Amino acid sequence: MDRAATAEKIAGIIxxxxxxxxxxxxxxxxxxxxxxxxLTVMDFVAAIEDEFDIIISMNQQAEIETYxxxxxxxxxxxx
Amino acid sequence: xxxxxxxxxxxIELRTNLLSxxxxxxxxxxxxxxxxxxxxxxxxxxxxxxxxxxxxGMTFDPDVIEAGKQALDDFGSGTTxxxxxxxxxxxxxAVEDALKEFYGMxxxxxxxxxxxxxxxxxxxxxxxxxxIVLDIDSHASIWDGCKMGxxxxxxxxxxxxEAMEKRLKRIPEGAGKLVxxxxxxxxxxxxxxLKEMIKVAKDNGAMVLVDEAHSMGFIGPNxxxxxxxxxxxxxxxxxxxxxxKSVGTVGGxxxxxxxxxxxxRLVCRPYVFTASLPPSxxxxxxxxxxxxxxxxxxxxxxxxxxxxxxxxLRDKGFQLGTEKAESAIIAVIMPDLEKGAAMWEALLxxxxxxxxxxxxxxxxxxxxxxxxxxxxxxxxxxxxIIGMFERAGKAVGII
Numbered sequence: 001m002d003r004a005a006t007a008e009k010i011a012g013i014i015x016x017x018x019x020x021x022x023x024x025x026x027x028x029x030x031x032x033x034x035x036x037x038x039l040t041v042m043d044f045v046a047a048i049e050d051e052f053d054i055i056i057s058m059n060q061q062a063e064i065e066t067y068x069x070x071x072x073x074x075x076x077x078x079x
Numbered sequence: 080x081x082x083x084x085x086x087x088x089x090x091i092e093l094r095t096n097l098l099s100x101x102x103x104x105x106x107x108x109x110x111x112x113x114x115x116x117x118x119x120x121x122x123x124x125x126x127x128x129x130x131x132x133x134x135x136g137m138t139f140d141p142d143v144i145e146a147g148k149q150a151l152d153d154f155g156s157g158t159t160x161x162x163x164x165x166x167x168x169x170x171x172x173a174v175e176d177a178l179k180e181f182y183g184m185x186x187x188x189x190x191x192x193x194x195x196x197x198x199x200x201x202x203x204x205x206x207x208x209x210x211i212v213l214d215i216d217s218h219a220s221i222w223d224g225c226k227m228g229x230x231x232x233x234x235x236x237x238x239x240x241e242a243m244e245k246r247l248k249r250i251p252e253g254a255g256k257l258v259x260x261x262x263x264x265x266x267x268x269x270x271x272x273l274k275e276m277i278k279v280a281k282d283n284g285a286m287v288l289v290d291e292a293h294s295m296g297f298i299g300p301n302x303x304x305x306x307x308x309x310x311x312x313x314x315x316x317x318x319x320x321x322x323x324k325s326v327g328t329v330g331g332x333x334x335x336x337x338x339x340x341x342x343x344r345l346v347c348r349p350y351v352f353t354a355s356l357p358p359s360x361x362x363x364x365x366x367x368x369x370x371x372x373x374x375x376x377x378x379x380x381x382x383x384x385x386x387x388x389x390x391x392l393r394d395k396g397f398q399l400g401t402e403k404a405e406s407a408i409i410a411v412i413m414p415d416l417e418k419g420a421a422m423w424e425a426l427l428x429x430x431x432x433x434x435x436x437x438x439x440x441x442x443x444x445x446x447x448x449x450x451x452x453x454x455x456x457x458x459x460x461x462x463x464i465i466g467m468f469e470r471a472g473k474a475v476g477i478i
Contacts, residue, residue, distance in 0.1 A: 039443060042215055046236065049245075049246070049249070050245065053249060055210075055231075055233055055246060055250065057210070057232055057233050058225070058231075058233070059231055060231075
């Protein structure tokens, strides 16, 4: 799946987690702009993992701060 | 200069606000005198203890105390050395022998604390390129063991067999896999479906580590824990445990049937680079463990206590962490930290000590009053405790 298609799918997945309806760009941060706490992160990561049938380990999650970085990581993890 | 302590400001403010309202500090209690495993004088008041993890009440067992006194006379107050240098005494071997017998396993390795047992085994066994698949509600010592090692860390939703299986199946072929579970989860007192989870782990080629800290001594036909109770102990590669709960002293351990297990003594840093337990501690532990092998009546009474307290608190209208009593931990769910702290203080003034547990230690940002029962609590004490909860709950406005 290319970046555009991956981004579109992730946009659909993040919607229910974006409770405050923040406008999301590639530069949006999960902790800062989206105010995700650790529980939300876990549920959101699980949803992404299940959709793309991948693992995003805690080690990899630590490197992902922005929405754009997440899309890049998912593209890469799909191989 | 940036003050390195500024990161603690939110917590400092939270504490200041809580304590400024005259609240007694829930995290600064002093036990001035300890009368028995179930009673002490706390902050000047005679208090029933219901938050000690002293499940089997071994801390004042006369044989246990005698063994410790004798060891102080015979071996001195401390070893001043690592287990692999000058810190292995006869007592360290004796307690490892007692553990092997208790669990019916080939190998036992004793650490200076339970925290170090998880830290050491997990960080050493799972290395670079390996995967650790663990329950999201795992104890801090498990998480810290993951952080200290170089493996990829993959958490799954609490007790969710399907979520665990999916993650195991996605791990690249050929990678080493360690599944980390707990028998009893200490925050809510719920148990894991180990039988199903261990089968899934084994079917997917993973080794399995189970932390049985909160089950040793009273869950399972021989008190070996939840894995024994569910008939799957022989499938567990590593059991982690502690001396600081049912055994009644301090220390941690790992037991295993792995044929190469003994090599860990040379490569496990939290085992090598610290001083071993004092002789008095290992002798009290060995004596206690051997007595726990034959503690059937105490086990039965502890279960009775746990069920009666669970039912009693439910009947009074408290919201509890589990549907029924699954362990000797009964977690009472509080609406928020302020009410929880007020309830904790009201109970203390009634003469009852429980643990106040709050995020991040708790799951789902809950505030809990965690009760842990002891086999030495009398049936009358349990009724007294229910009465104290009712009065305090009404005073604080929770029920």
